[in-house]
Amino acid sequence: ERGGYRHFMLKEIHEQPRAVRDTLSGRINRRGDDVLLDEVHLDPKWVQDLRGVYLVACGTAYHAGLIGGRLIERLAGIPVWNEVASEFRSRDPLIDKRTLFVVISQSGETADTLSALREARRRGARILAITNVVGSSVAREADDVVYTWAGPEIAVASTKAYTTQVVALALLAIRLAKITGHTGEQELRDLLEEMRFLPKALEEVMELEEEVRAIGERARTWHDAFFIGRGLDYFSALEGQLKMKEISYIHAEAYPAGELKHGTLALIESGTPVIALMTQPDQRKKMISNIEEVRARGADVLLIARQDLAGADRHAQTTLMLPAVHPLLMPVVTVVPLQLLAYYAAVTRGADVDKPRNLAKSVTVE
Numbered sequence: 001e002r003g004g005y006r007h008f009m010l011k012e013i014h015e016q017p018r019a020v021r022d023t024l025s026g027r028i029n030r031r032g033d034d035v036l037l038d039e040v041h042l043d044p045k046w047v048q049d050l051r052g053v054y055l056v057a058c059g060t061a062y063h064a065g066l067i068g069g070r071l072i073e074r075l076a077g078i079p080v081w082n083e084v085a086s087e088f089r090s091r092d093p094l095i096d097k098r099t100l101f102v103v104i105s106q107s108g109e110t111a112d113t114l115s116a117l118r119e120a121r122r123r124g125a126r127i128l129a130i131t132n133v134v135g136s137s138v139a140r141e142a143d144d145v146v147y148t149w150a151g152p153e154i155a156v157a158s159t160k161a162y163t164t165q166v167v168a169l170a171l172l173a174i175r176l177a178k179i180t181g182h183t184g185e186q187e188l189r190d191l192l193e194e195m196r197f198l199p200k201a202l203e204e205v206m207e208l209e210e211e212v213r214a215i216g217e218r219a220r221t222w223h224d225a226f227f228i229g230r231g232l233d234y235f236s237a238l239e240g241q242l243k244m245k246e247i248s249y250i251h252a253e254a255y256p257a258g259e260l261k262h263g264t265l266a267l268i269e270s271g272t273p274v275i276a277l278m279t280q281p282d283q284r285k286k287m288i289s290n291i292e293e294v295r296a297r298g299a300d301v302l303l304i305a306r307q308d309l310a311g312a313d314r315h316a317q318t319t320l321m322l323p324a325v326h327p328l329l330m331p332v333v334t335v336v337p338l339q340l341l342a343y344y345a346a347v348t349r350g351a352d353v354d355k356p357r358n359l360a361k362s363v364t365v366e
């Protein structure tokens with residue numbers, strides 16, 4: 001049932017090209033200039049009048065929501081709030097019928113996410129669910145549903161659910177952008193074109209596996225690891241550190257690279273592993289200076305960079321090069337070496353990869 005793989009997690013990592021292809025299937029129109037979402041019925045006039053979009057979820061799904069939120073803001077020009085579901089109700093949120101409330105949940109049964117959904121419903125918001133399970137509680141209680149077609153995810157660590165959630169959110173962002181007109185037709189068309197290329201890019205990035213396995217073996221002696229990035233790369237860093245903690249039990253922290261010098265830099269010493277993400281062309285210069293900052297303190301830097309960001313490898317001890325896709329879509333590709341790194345770190349340290357201690361696949365208590 002693990003299809004020849006040693007663990008479900010590794011199998012599911014490798015299923016991502018297929019999962020993303022299925023999630024995209026039938027959702028881009030023939031002319032390649034719009035998105036088709038069967039179970040979403042958004043009144044264009046209502047969308048034009050929206051006060052904002054809330055994206056609420058837990059764990060990995062929350063991290064996918066951070067990326068989706070940035071895409072919605074940038075492409076559709078609608079204000080966005082992201083919130084962890086368990087914190088959502090602590091803020092007396094400004095929600096009413098002019099709010100689109102997006103919940104993201106692989107299982108569709110997460111208690112915190114479900115309570116947030118019900119609270120938003122009481123306040124009059126329209127609810128859109130992104131979920132992987134047909135007929136799940138979240139799917140049944142939402143007004144609109146976008147299914148991720150990842151297939152069953154067995155490993156506790158979420159992998160293919162994440163990449164398909166990001167893709168589903170990108171589709172939603174483009175659909176909203178078509179309605180608001182905030183982004184030009186040509187740019188949306190280019191983005192859709194690049195989306196079709198994502199399964200291919202995912203196949204390419206899998207080829208890094210052997211290199212990542214060797215780096216994962218070095219993690220035998222790691223105590224702490226820092227994941228840094230700017231913009232969308234910071235959100236990928238958050239996902240990378242969660243995977244690392246969850247299955248390898250190595251303490252890991254994600255930091256916006258520019259925020260390091262406001263405190264965390266004090267923790268960097270000789271040999272501290274720092275995983276630096278650099279996939280956004282407009283952040284390149286600043287990111288390089290942040291890498292120099294940690295290297296000057298002796299950090300052991302693993303740089304994961306988009307391959308065309310020239311000269312990147314001069315700045316780190318180890319570099320992994322990612323296939324180039326549109327900057328807004330890079331998170332889909334960036335996460336793969338991060339998943340593999342956590343996986344091989346966990347295997348090296350003899351951890352129970354598919355069933356990490358203290359955790360359940362679906363958290364049905366608040």
Ligand code: M6R
Nearest residue numbers: 059060061105106107110157158
């Ligand atoms: O089923 P859900 O997407 O609602 O689950 C949310 C989180 O519990 C889940 O993503 C969790 O963070 C994963 N174990 C992370 O790998």
